[in-house]
Amino acid sequence: MKITVDTNLCEVHGDCVVAAPDIFDIGEDDEVVQVLDAEPGEEHRATVAQAAKMCPVAAITIEG
Structure with a gap:
């Protein structure tokens, strides 16, 4: 499985x-979610x- 986040859609909800939490993170200064x-x-x-x-904006894609 491969995960991608569309940074144009991500609103950091x-x-x-x-x-x-083992897969995604938001740092203090992040404008998008980090994988x-x-x-x-x-x-x-x-x-x-x-x-x-x-995800309320459907920014996460799972392949495989």
Whole structure:
């Protein structure tokens, strides 16, 4: 699985960080969400899928 965040869409709501804190992060000065692990293992699929679903602007894409 590969995760990408469309930085043009991201509004830094932070719902993805709540859903999958091991995968997403927002630093103090960040204007968009950071992907900490762009290719996480299958054990993270459920939380990453939840994070993508929770994103109010649909900025997260999961491939594979």
